Amino acid sequence: MNAQRRAPRAARRNEAARRAILTAALALTAQDGYAxxxxxxxxxxxxxxKQTIYRWWPSKGAVLLDALLMISEGDGDGTRPAELPDTGDLEADLKAVLHATVSELNTPEISKPMRALALEMLGDDVLAADYRQRLERPVKEMKRRRLRRAQLAGHLAPEVDLDVAIEMIWGPLRNRWLHREGPLTSSYVDTVLKTALDGMRPRP
Amino acid sequence: MNAQRRAPRAARRNEAARRAILTAALALTAQDGYAxxxxxxxxxxxxxxKQTIYRWWPSKGAVLLDALLMISEGDGDGTRPAELPDTGDLEADLKAVLHATVSELNTPEISKPMRALALEMLGDDVLAADYRQRLERPVKEMKRRRLRRAQLAGHLAPEVDLDVAIEMIWGPLRNRWLHREGPLTSSYVDTVLKTALDGMRPRP
Amino acid sequence: MNAQRRAPRAARRNEAARRAILTAALALTAQDGYAxxxxxxxxxxxxxxKQTIYRWWPSKGAVLLDALLMISEGDGDGTRPAELPDTGDLEADLKAVLHATVSELNTPEISKPMRALALEMLGDDVLAADYRQRLERPVKEMKRRRLRRAQLAGHLAPEVDLDVAIEMIWGPLRNRWLHREGPLTSSYVDTVLKTALDGMRPRP
Amino acid sequence: MNAQRRAPRAARRNEAARRAILTAALALTAQDGYAxxxxxxxxxxxxxxKQTIYRWWPSKGAVLLDALLMISEGDGDGTRPAELPDTGDLEADLKAVLHATVSELNTPEISKPMRALALEMLGDDVLAADYRQRLERPVKEMKRRRLRRAQLAGHLAPEVDLDVAIEMIWGPLRNRWLHREGPLTSSYVDTVLKTALDGMRPRP
DNA sequence: ATTTAAACGAGACGGTACGTCACGTCTTCTG
DNA sequence: CAGAAGACGTGACGTACCGTCTCGTTTAAAT
Incomplete structure (x- = not known):
């Protein structure tokens, strides 16, 4: 199959070196900063x-992307969670998810390389596309599925554009984090969530 | 203010060289990209x-910031507009403002150096603070004043947090632009604006 | 001789690969230069x-040495001529030999790898010793035998040091070639030969 | 004058750095070998x-050439000896000169970088031309003048080609040194000199 | 109207990192 | 099981810029 077609080159790859490189990239970014x-x-x-890095990654940013993927795959049992919680209470479910994200973004070991990656993506379209494909897209679809179910259950107005809804709920948090525009607190995301949902409830 | 601190030395400053440097920075960024x-x-x-640049600016980003200020001050009569339009129709007024911004962000000569500056600010807190002080703050206060008037006129619910409202209205546009997450169109900002305002209208 | 030292391993040696390597080395040197x-x-x-080369040769220079031996053994019937001509006329005989050498040195396919080998030997004593053993020594002894016969026949003064004589006759040609100090012509070697022999004839 | 025309670039050159580079090149070559x-x-x-080296020299070899020139100019009072000795006894004079050269070539600090330079010149025609212009030519003309005077004084046959004579006298020494074909001794050069001169004396 | 001190253009300097090349060794898969 | 294929750690290459530091040379102020 197609994994075998790619194999001839990748088969020879030294997995130990790969992990050492990703780990080193994370450690250095956390220690000394991305600059x-x-x-x-x-x-x-x-x-x-150096050549071993240049052989397998096109840029520092690509190394970081793989490093962050390694972290997220290392969580739990090696599989990514497939769905957001759905207890029937949309606001409570999203609150839980957002609080977890806030906590993650307040963890420097994760936050620093993530910001570095975000920065690098701003100037590197290829990297940005790769990021969206491999990290952002599955997460976004998870969010979209949860909101779709809420819509069908009558908790969100049927005319709401789900992508816009996602942007309204998660966008402010990302901005605050990325641009360091203020502290990342649970109460901030609660306020944002409440305001956003208020605008999207079905009209009587 | 900043200019006053260094006024004694700046007396000798060569204005022609200053303009040549800012113009060159913009041109090179537009031509070859910030990288x-x-x-x-x-x-x-x-x-x-080179020394003439190092003498007056602490970094490339600072040069870009001044260059963008030079552009924005060059508009019209040399003074910045002090207020957003207020015809009494909040949605129409904001639509007009957002469409103007969309148009500006679709102009590469402005957009490219602006994105470069945004990128640089992510890794340079001093520059970011300077930017907020000199460019963002006055604009944000302008927005806040307009929304406050709308609130007093009963077009926005009194309990709405104005900073969150600003984020809801302008945030998605900035994100889409900065992260190149999709085309910047009038219809996109219209959708966002409608969704956001729907959530903030006074409850009956 | 050398072959016998490594014979045990050489049993498995792939002769086709050996010839391909030597031929490739010559071709590349002739094409792109030794550098x-x-x-x-x-x-x-x-x-x-690559390993096949490293297995059998210690250096690039050693490959070239074998390549040149391959060429010289390829001449004629596979055996090296054992003696310089001896018609009884020393000057005429040496002239013939020198003219042949001049012609060979004006052939780039031979001259370029030979110069490369000479260059390499200047910085590699082991290689130089090997070269002397396998290529230079037999040739030098051939020359010495011819001059010895001339001495016995009374065409050279008995007190002449034959090694010095060889240096006087063949040295200038080698220098001119190696250091590119001038064109390699028959008339040049004729002049050198005449001057050298004049100094070595028996005194009356 | 013309030194001033060239001056603009060279004037700014840091002489201390130049000397440090030449000295370091000599020291490293003597210590660890040219390789x-x-x-x-x-x-x-x-x-x-590194850039300071690349700015002023095109190659390692060019650095060595300047380094050796620095040495030779450092001898005595800063001027190069203009003539070989001429006591009227050609053989004695040349013997003295050759013995001095033998002594020099047996001094590793001089000999090692000189051999390295010779090696480099074999593969770099520009460098070789520069060497001939700046070091070899003046020396060779000195030799030619001495032999010319000997010819006029009747100590050398009038038909002798002086360039060939130089090659006969000094060539063997250079070869032995460059190719390490034997020890450099006074008796060796004496033998060579005697043989060579014997062939060039006027015929009765 | 001179002086004089700064800002200026030019660019050399000691550095850091780049991305590439080739080295010689080691490992994997194939004929 | 030798050999082709090529990944690997190593180290040097030559280049691009960094930010600092002289150099003369304007140039505008304070004499």
Whole structure:
């Protein structure tokens, strides 16, 4: 199948070196900040040659993307959660999800490389597309499915555009985090969530 | 203010060199992209020495910030518009403002250096603070004043947090632009605006 | 001799690969010059793995040495001529030999790899010793035998040091060639030969 | 004058850095051998940036050439000896000169970088031409003048080609040194000199 | 109307990192 | 099981810019 077609080159890949590189990239970003992250430093820290990095990744940003994927796949049992919670109470469910995200974004080991990746994507369309494909899209579809169910259950007005709804609910949090426009607190996301949902409830 | 602190030294400052540098920075960013913008290239293009740039600006980003200020001050008669339109129809007024912004963000000569500046600010807090002080704050207060008037006129629910409202109305546009998540169209901002305002109208 | 030392391993040696490597080395040296000759390019051109080269030769220079031996053994019937001509006329005989050498040195396919080998030997004593053993020594002894016979026949003064004589006759040609100090012509070697022999004839 | 026309660029040159680079190149060549001489090592040892070397020299070989010129100009009072000795006894004079050269070539600090330069010249025609212009030519003309005077004084046959004579006298020494074909001793050059001169004396 | 001190253009300098090349070794798969 | 294929750690390459530092040379102020 198609995995086999790709195999000839990737088969030879040294998995230990791959993990060492991703781990080193995360550690250096967390330690010294992204500005001081260098291919050479990653290589030294990982105990590999620079060429091994250039062979498999087109840029620092691509390394970070893989590193973050490694983290998220390492969570739990190796599979990604497939659905947002659905207890029937939309606001409570989203609150729980948002609080978890707030907590994650307040964790420097995750937040720092994520911001670095976001920064890099702003200037690298290929990387951004890759990110959307591999990390953002599945998450977004999960969100869309949850909102669709709410819509069918009559908790959201039928005319609401779900993509806009997602932007309204999650966008402010991302902005605050990315642009450091204020502290990331549970009460902030609660306010945003309430305001957003209020605008999308079915009209009587 | 900033200008006053360094006024004694600035007395000798060569205004022609200053403009040449800002113009060169904009031109190079528009031409080759921000990634290829360097102090040396700005200096060569502007026909100045590197030291003249280092003397007056702490970083590339600061040059861009001044360059964008130069553009925005060059508009009209040299003074910034102090207020958003207020015809009494909030949605119509905001629609007009948002359409103007969409048009501006679809102009590469403005959009490219602006995105570059946004990128630079993500990694440079001093620059970000300076930006907020000099460009963002006055604009945000303008928005806040307009929404406050709408609230007093009973077009917005009194309990709405105006900062959250601003985020709801302008945030999605900024996100779409900054992260290139989709085309910037009038209809998109119209949809966002309608959804946002629906959630903030006074309850009967 | 050398072959006997490594015979045990050589039993398995792939002769086709050996010839492909030597031929590739010569071709690449003639084409692109010695400076651009690398083990990797030889391997690619020869269609072998790099390891096959490293297994059998200690250096690029050693490959070239074998390649030149392959050429010289390929001449005629596979055996090397054992003696310089001896018609009784020393000057005429040497002239013939020197003219043949001049012609060979004006042939780029031979001259370029030979110069490369000479260059490599300057910085590699082991290679130089190997070269002297396998290529230079037999040739030099041939020359010495011819001059010895001339001495016995009374065409050279008995007190002449034959090694010095060889240096006087063949040295200038080698220098001119190796250091590109001038064109390699028959008349040049004729002049050198005449001057040298004049100094070595028996005194009356 | 013309020195001033060239001056604009060279005037700014940092003489201390130049000397540090040449000294470092000599020291490293003497210590570790030419094979381990690297632009990066020269820069580190000299305490300069690599670019300072690349700015002023096109290659390692060119650095060595300047380094050797620095040595030879450093001898005595800063001027190069203009003539070989001429006591009227050609053989004695040349013997003295050759013995001095033998002594020099047995000094590793001089001999090692000189051999390295010779090696480099074999593969770099521009460098070789520069070498001939700046080091070899003046020396060769000195030799030619001495032999010419000997010819006029009747110590050399009038029909002798002086360039060939130079090659006969000095060539064997250079060869032995360059190709390490034997020990460099006074008696060797004496033998060569005697043989060569014997062939060039006026015929009765 | 001179002086004089700064800002200026030019660009050399010590550095850091880049992305590439080739080295010589090691590993995997294939004929 | 030798050999092709090529990944790997290593180290040097030559280049691009960094930010600092002289150099003369304007140039505008305070004499």
């Amino acid at each position: 001081r992250l260098t291919i050479e430093r990653i290589a030294v820290k990982a105990g590999t040659g | 290829r913008l360097t102090i040396e290239r700005i200096a060569v293009k502007a026909g100045t020495g | 651009r000759l690398t083990i990797e390019r030889i391997a690619v051109k020869a269609g072998t793995g | 381990r001489l690297t632009i990066e090592r020269i820069a580190v040892k000299a305490g300069t940036g």
